[in-house]
Amino acid sequence: AIDITNLRKDSGFITLDSGYQNTGSCKSSITYIDGDKGILKYRGVNIEDLAANARFTEVAYFLVHGRFATPEEKSEFSQQLTENSMLHEDMIRFFHSVPPTAHPMSILSTMVNAMSVFYPQYFVDENDGDRYNIMASRLISKIRTIAAFSYKRSIGEPLVYPRHDLPYCSNFLNMMFDSPVKPYQIDPETERLLNMMLIIHADHEQNCSTSTVRLVGSSKVNPYSSVCAGICALWGPLHGGANQEVIEMLDLIHREKLPIKSVIEKSKDKNSGFKLSGFGHRVYRNFDPRMKILKKEARSYLSTRGLNDPLMHIALELEEAALKDDYFIERKLYPNVDFYSGILYRAMGFPTEMFTVLFAMGRMPGWIAQWKEMHDSIPFKIGRPRQIYTGPTDAKYPGNQ
Ligand code: ACO
DSSP states (O other), X not given: OOOOTTSOTTSXXXXXXXXXXXXXXXXXXXXXXXXXXXXXXXXXXXXXXHHHHOOHHHHHHHHHHSSOOOHHHHHHHHHHHHHTOSOOHHHHHHHTTXXXXXXXXXXXXXXXXXXXXXXXXXXXXXXXXXXXXHHHHXXXXXXXXXXXXXXXXXXXXXXXXXXTTSOHHHHHHHHHHOOSSSOOOOOHHHHHHHHHHHHHTSOOSSOHHHHHHHHHHTTTOOHHHHHHHHHHHHHSTTTTTHHHHHHHHHHHHHHTTOOHHHHHHHHHOTTTTOOOTTBOOSSOSSOOHHHHHHHHHHHHHHHHHTOOOHHHHHHHHHHHHHHTSHHHHHTTOOBOTHHHHHHHHHHTTOOGGGHHHHHHHHHHHHHHHHHXXXXXXXXXXXXXXXXXXXXXXXXXXXXXX
């Protein structure tokens, strides 16, 4: 890597790198990826280790504060999450004015941005630890309430308020699935899976949404608006929205009985406008370690529950066919985190439109940690890329003709 940060900005030297394929935007000590070897670590700890053994709230604290919490800090953090789980009644009113057809990601981004309306006292002050802690707990806790409320609203059921006696994931599952007609019983295996899935989504260095959080945050706007921008970036089908797209693609293949070969061929045809959702990655050129964990978990969850999901069979067939195809081999295209996550979410009872919301819930600690790291960096610089201008330089205003 070449560091050109100190090159004078009027030197006339501009690097052009469409899509930032080879451009580093920052130095970071949060997430390490080796895309050739399929390695992912949060602050040096292997994702496999965290996914198998940690609680999401522990990982969230670790990312946000840079170290694991002591037992006292753990209980203080847990207390803060509990205290911040409720939404202001005026925020709740908003849920009653959105059409039931609204996509939960649009509600989520709106409500997270609305936090800057309800908590305007947050100004960027890197030295004020308390305000950072409160902001972090508020976002990590409230996103789960907003997510569950947007789902309840979409199905026309009464909102289920957060409970102070339940831990993070169980509380969310209860808000999602408890209903007047069928009280929800916490299922430990579903709770374990949700916890693991939130962990594996918790950070992923300078992806599209995280870079957006940093870029927007670099103008020193409040953190809620920065994170809202990240949520909007995540929604797109080339990024986190791919988890919804994958299931819709598999479902279409299933419903229309499309031959796997024809799907693969179509994805290779540049004129078709179709790509294999859940395949390919900017950084992983071998395999995505998160996908490996999810594929294994999907197999075991479906089999222990006796669920014979035809979409799982189609996903396995697609993967096998793509990995044997020269087009995918030459371009080093492998299934990514989104390829099997939707199959699991579906088996756990989540509707398709909630998949990207679940991704955002998991990613929240990473966005906050990256926002903080950027604000702590020296020198602090507003993000402002350059361009190569290709338009005319001598056009004239036509005037009133
Ligand atoms: N299906 C078919 N062809 C593909 C796919 C795919 N899923 N992904 C990439 N390619 C092809 C490209 O068309 C290109 O072909 P070319 O060399 O003949 O022009 C080549 O592979 C290289 O791809 P790029 O577009 O340069 O890859 P890039 O790094 O820009 O994009 C991305 C990565 C956006 C993930 C891409 O692979 C894609 O669109 N995948 C499908 C959507 C998806 O799964 N997104 C989720 C990513 S993970 C995440 O964000 C959480």
